[in-house]
Every structure is written in structure tokens, then in C-alpha cells.
Amino acid sequence: MTPLRRGATTTAGPSVVRVQPNPAPTAMVWVQPGQNHECIAVPTVALAPGDALIAIELATICGSDVHTTQGHRSTPTPLVLGHEQVGHVVAIGDGAVTSTGQLLEVGERVVWSLTVGCDTCDTCVRGLPQKCETVRKYGHERLEAGWELSGGFASHTHVRRGTAIVPVSRSLPAAVLAPVSCGTATAVAALDAASAITPLDGTVVIVFGAGLIGLTACALAADRGARVIVVDPARHRRTLAMRFGAAATADPTLERDVPGSLAAALDEAGTRPLVAVEASGSVLAVASAIESLGTGGVAVLVGSVSPSAAVPLDPESIVRRLITLRGVHNYAPRHLEDAARFVETRHTEYPFDLLVGVTVALGDLDDGIEAAAGAGAVRIGVAPDLEPVKPCGAAREGQSHSG
Template sequence: MDTVPVRYARWDGVGSPFSVVSDRTSVVPGSGELLVRIDLATVCGSDLHTVSGRRPSPVPALLGHEQVGTVLGVGAGGVRCVDGSPVTPGTRVVWSVTASCGGCERCARGLPHKCLGLRKYGHEPLVESAPLTGGFATHCVVLPGTAVVAVPADLPDEVASPASCATATVAAAIAAAGPLEGRRVLVTGAGMLGLTAVAMATTAGARVAAVDPDPARRDQALTFGAAEVHDGSSTPGEADVAMEFSGHSTAVQRCLDALAVGGTAVLVGSVSPGATVALDPERVVRGLHTVVGVHNYRPVDLAAAVRFLAAHHRGYPFADLVGGTYGLDRMDAALAAARGAAAPRQAVAPRL
């Protein structure tokens, strides 16, 4: 059976440098699988949490779950995109961070992103006989049960890559918030997800107030459509929808306290343990409030993310949110840059 040369960045735990491993893999993926050449990946905040020890992870591992690539091979039985179109060799794609079984109780309830047998790209134990399960590699084997979306040719790699995590997660948050036209929206945390939320909510017809202590991020929020920005020392006023992306307990509290009657709080950033916040049940009851958590996303959210980027990437400076271009042999430098760079994402070009 023919094989292709592959390379991937192996992570051996907190405090250990990445090492590049060269291998070979079959050009014929298994039933329902895709073999994809990764054209560009981006360093996500959860990758930083993993390497710093803030997020539990198997060791060793192949990290990375935001990427865009080109299909080289399609397994027996074929694979279809979320919109039903067939995936063929040469198709440019992004794919979801999760692979679901499709048959468990949660999948049956419309929660495939919380499948009882869930597998997550960039978060699985490294198995040397089948290592290609993350984005920091020249190739990825996309498993059955993974949402796949074709990427338009004119959508730049650096704009498309974050769709697999950041943009799709925001699309899920926007869906959870309900109709936004004419509504007052508060966004706390103006990083990659928060800026994307500002743009999506503004495009949907909302008036958006963004809160972030960093003045540079506040300036970016204005370029992404925010009507007003705040540093957190003042209260923006009541919000019909409050969306939290920073994960800080003070920001969560701000969102809960800001809700107007009938308001909805969408909590996204609290993905690791933090301080508890106060929830006044009487205020929730009398205010007809809704509090929603969003983690991972559905296939339709990934499709919505790509549609939004395709339609609006020229109107909002999404390309400016990705900096650097690092090869696999410079993964440590890429993550170091991601911790302090003005751009919230750093690019990894696996074939450099």
C-alpha cells in the first residue's frame, strides 16, 4: 500500500519542549475517514492552557484543533459535508473539534458535541500507530462522525483556520442568544472569541458594548463593530444579551448583573475551575432571565461560522487577528509568541 511522508509536533508534558516526529501513513484512509493535508493551523487559547498545565491533557499528545486543509483521500463509503455535498480529493475543508458516535443517548438528543464516546482533535492520547489526531502536523486523519465544511477558495487560510474552534464556538453562542436585531448586547472579553462575537452580533443588528481591561483590545473591538467599549471600571448599562468569553469570575458576575428583564446570559469562557459567583434566584425569577452555557458546538455552527467568514472577512479585519508563521520545528516559539502577542492567534505552517 502506498504511503505519504508525514511530520507532527509531539508534546511530552508541562515543561517539555515539542519534538518533531517523521513518519509515514497510508494514502488510503479507512471507511468514513478523510486524509487531509494541513495547510495552516492556529494556536488556540486551550493549547496554551494545556502546555501550562491549566488544562488536563494526556501525555504524550499531538495538540492543535484549529486548522484548514486540503483533502488528499476519502475512505470507503464516502464523506459528506454538513450541507450534504460530497467531499472529494482536492476539497479545501475545515472540520469540527469533535468526532461523535451518532448513536448514543446524547447524540440522539441533538447533542453530538457532548457524545458519550466523544473524541476531540488535539486532545487525544498520542498513539504512535495512528498519531494524526491534531492540527500541529502535516496531515490529519479526520474520523467518522466529524462535521466537515468546505471552504471557499477566496477565504484566506489565516481567516479560515480559527473557524474550527473560535468562530464556530461563537456561532453556537450567537445561536443560544436568540434573535439579536435591535437588542443591546454586552460582550465581556475582547480576545479572539469576543471580537468575533462583536462582529457577528453587530452584523445581526445588535448594539454592542464590549468590555476588556486591555486598551489595545478595546480599540480592536471598535474596528469589529462595537458601538462602545469599557475597561470594566464602569457599568455599560442594562443588556438584553450578555455574552462572556474571558472566563474571569468578575466578568461572569458583570454579565449576570447587567441583564434586563427577559435577558439572556451566554457563558462561554469558563472552561476551567474558577471562583464562584453570586446568583440571586429571586432576580432570575422576577427578571425572567435565562443563563446558558456553551461548550463545543454543533455541526450547523461550524457551517454558520464559515458562511459568516466568507461573507464578512473583507469588512472586518479577521486576518489581522493571526500573526507569525511558524514551522513545526518552532512550536515552542509559536506558543511563547501566542502568550504575549497583540494578535490573539499565531499561525503554524506545518510544511515549512
């Protein structure tokens, strides 16, 4: 039987490890806009072969979590939100492994992928497990009996087989590692898509949006020898972009002849960008990303993850300039691995720790989401051990939360 941290017990059944940590794991359940999260306790966790139970050290609030709670995204409810986090393995099911196939060990500090794939369907076999035909996503699934700990806004997450689990450094600040499993890995996937079309070294790269994905894409591209222009309407985000390797920034709200405008930044670059990464989701930014490219360039669209107005497109211009359009949504395990290694090796060069502002207790999650909805920090942290969690009602075995 797998050893656990102090205060936990297990019982084993056929191919299942039943874990009963003490105290019981807790999770924050979201039901509908305008209603505060409800806290539940999960006394028993049944780990199937390949599963793991991970105690969360720190989670961060993604923009998609904010949009969900505001009612801007269609989501099955009730559910446990959150999909950016770092934690320690406290229990494992039989045969649980890391993303590289090594046996997972209790006590390892890890991050894990947003998605759970089957590894056998046509899409998984093609190397796109994030689009598995039966994909499930942490922080996106309706609460169900047996998988109540399905999101990051909890004391523990029940990580299922088919999830890429990546061991990470024990010495790095949690604020550097928690966002890796969403924005950081997605930025790696975006640059991977771009570099398949054109080399980054010596290339002008333009990034629209200085959020987590945009800033990380900036650092990645600069690290590979690109000259990066970051476009964002917020002055403090443009200032931050300079610390993430941007050679220049631009304010898209300025008229083209004004210093600091997008047109001025492109003129100063001396050559047209061959890579554009659109990480804001703005329709105008998508159009600008495509329009800004030089001959043979590639536009990687990352931010358009919600319904929006149509983007004007000049097909003749696309054809004559030999433009490539690529969409990136989530990432494959190799991107998560590369993201973890990048922040581990380059966190002293780029201030990833500054991306997480105030950290709230798990019981104060609603205050954290309100803060995340503002225009301040790129991410807000959520720490289960920051202070005692508000009293929770127990989730009875065999029943899911009623909502």
C-alpha cells in the same frame, strides 16, 4: 482507489485505504510542561470508511493549547495539540462525506469540527454531537497507534468518520479560515443560544472578553442589528473590537463613575442589555454579565472552561428579572457551517485576517506557543510548509509514541 496528490501512494485492504504520502506526514508531540515538542514521522496512514487525510495549510494556536503546555489543564499525554486549522483533502476512505452529506472530494479545501461524534447515541440524536457519549476531540487525545495524526500541529490530520467536514472558499486567506473550527464556530453557537431567547435586532448585547470568541460574537451580533458593548481590560483589544462592529467598549478595571467604565457604557446605552456573552472565563466577568442584564435577558457563558472559584449568585434577582442562563461548550455541525459562510461573506467588513499575528514553522511550534502566551495577537499561526521541519523520528507501525 482514490487519487492522491503527487508523491503519494496507497494500498487497499478490506474497507481500509492505506496511504503512504511522500514525504511522510509529521506531527509535533507534546509530553509535559517545560519540555519542548518532539517531532515524529508517520509513514503510513490507514483510512477506515468515512475517514479523510487532510494536508494542513495553516493552523492557529488556541488559548487552550497554551494553557495545556503551561500545565493549567489536565490532558492525557503524549498528544498532538492543535484544533484550529484549514487544509486540503489528499486522500479519502470509502464513503467520506461533508457535513451536508455530499461525497468528499480529493483537492477540496476544508475546515473540520473539533469533535468526533457517533451520530447514534442519545446525545447525538438530540442534536448535541459535541457531547457525544463516546466523543473524541482533535488536539485533546492521547497519542495512539493508528491515529497519530490526531491534532492540528502536524503536516496532516487524520480526520475520522463522525467529524463535520465543511468545504470552504479557495480564495480566502488561510488566516481567515484557520480559527473557524474553534472560536468562530463557538461564537456562532453562543449567538444561536442567545437568539433562541430574544431577537438580536435592535437589542443591546454586551460581550465580556475581546478574544477570538468575543470579537466574533461582536461581529455576528452587530451584523444582526444589535448594539454591542465589548468589555475588556486591554486597550488594544477594545480598539480592535470597534473594527468588529462594537458601538462602545468598556474597561472593567475602572471605577463606575469614570468615563470608559462598564457602568458608564451601560448608562450611555440608555437601556439594559438583553444578551450578555461571557467569553473571558473571569469569575468577575461572569457575575457582571448576569448582573448587567435587563428583564427577560439571557447570559450565555462560553469562557468558563477551566475550574474556577464559585460565582456569587442572587437567586431572587434571577427569578424576578426572568433571567436565563445558558452554557455553550463547543458547537454542532450547523454552527461550523454557519461560521464558515459568515467569514466567507463578511471578511471584507470585519478584519478577521488581523486576528492572526506572526506565523511560525511547524518545527518552531514552541516559539509560537511562547508568543501566543503573550498579550499580543489574538492568534499565532503555524504553517507546515513555511520552512523545512526539523528532523523527525519515525513512528513505527503498531506502536504509539512512548512519551
